[in-house]
Amino acid sequence: MKRVSYLIVIVVTLLFGITFAFQNRQDVELAYYFGLHWRGSISLALLAALAIGIGVGYLASLRMVIRMQRQLVQARKEVRQIEQEVMNLRALPIKDVI
Numbered sequence: 001m002k003r004v005s006y007l008i009v010i011v012v013t014l015l016f017g018i019t020f021a022f023q024n025r026q027d028v029e030l031a032y033y034f035g036l037h038w039r040g041s042i043s044l045a046l047l048a049a050l051a052i053g054i055g056v057g058y059l060a061s062l063r064m065v066i067r068m069q070r071q072l073v074q075a076r077k078e079v080r081q082i083e084q085e086v087m088n089l090r091a092l093p094i095k096d097v098i
Contacts, residue, residue, distance in 0.1 A: 017043075 021043035029039045038045075 017047075 021041070024042045026042060027039055028042050028045055029037060030045060031037050
């Protein structure tokens, strides 16, 4: 069910994007630093801005993701060590207290 809902969202988004591109065919001129210019459709400019934003967001979150993965590896090591200690304690013979 989850896959179907993702597929529906993707198809609807693509349809909106395609209709937006057809409705906005006018050209825009973008000026960059150092005298660089680009002329193209507004939909391509917005698509490029979206892709750059996604890339920057991914790179910004990458540091935190790597740190969390390291913490997860460390926590799993600690869990394995504690489980081994529990197994060793269970293997010890029980002495009579009386």
